[in-house]
Amino acid sequence: MRSFTHRTAGKIALAGATALLLTACGADDGKSGTDHGGAAATASATPSAPASASGGAAAAPGPFNDADVMFAQMMIPHHEQALEMARLADGRAQDPEVRKLVTAIERAQDPEIRKMRAWLAGWGRPEAAGHGSGGHGMAGMMSEQDMKSLAAAEGKAFDRRFAELMIAHHDGAVAMAEDERRGGENPTAKALADDVVRTQSAEVTALRKILDRL
Structure with missing residues (x-):
């Protein structure tokens, strides 16, 4: 009788321990399942918002066509050259209005480049599409000689040359933007x-006024 009691008690204890273990595992599995389900739901809720490597800029929502793609592909190198020209003003520009415009160009065009790169990434299109040697065939782009002449100038001579070249550069950008407005x-x-x-x-209006008084 004593042996039976001990065996029975042992089985009951083992069954109890097994039940506790299964309960604990079930609680963990339930929690884990909830976590995985939440993560999956979150991921599937934002499939149209891919991570951007462009400083937080997002892909442009909505439909797009070849004109939109070309606008971004061509305007990126166009803006990049404008920034290159603006950087040359450091230590060379003398006129306060020229320096003020240089700051405005840098503040506007650098973020715009990041935006357009994000658009192209979101659209699955390359940044470059073979528009010529470094983009120099585009409207308003400066030649290598133009850039060298600007880099060689200082003071008032730089201010005048910068204004002349940037007017032509901006005119080209405006023409490209007008094409996008019509066909994008x-x-x-x-x-x-x-x-x-x-x-x-x-x-351009401000630069022409600067040229008039230099």
Whole structure:
């Protein structure tokens, strides 16, 4: 009788321990399942917002066409050259209005480059599409000799040369933006084209006034 009691008690204890273990595992599995389900739900809720390597800029939502793609592909190197010209002003520009415009160009065009790179990444299109040697065939792009002449100038001579070249450069950008306004489809790209036309047209007016008094 004593042996039976001990065996029975042992079985009961073992069964109890097994039940506790299974309960604990079930609680862990339930928690884990909830976590995985939440993560999966979160991931599937944002499939159209891929991570951007462009400083936080996002892909342009909505439909797009070849004109939108070409606008971004051509405007990126165009803006890059404008920034290169602006950097040459450091230590060379003398006129306060020229220096003020240089700052405005840098503040506007660097973020716009990041935006357009993000658009192209989101659209699955390359940044470069073989538009010529470094983009020099595009409207308003400076030649290598133009850039050398600007780099060689200082003071008032730099201010005058910068104004002359940047007017031509901006005129080219405005023409490209006008093409996007007419032929583009993506609302975000067309809005940027509007900004380019507005801001760079105003800067051309300011640069012409600078040339008149230099």
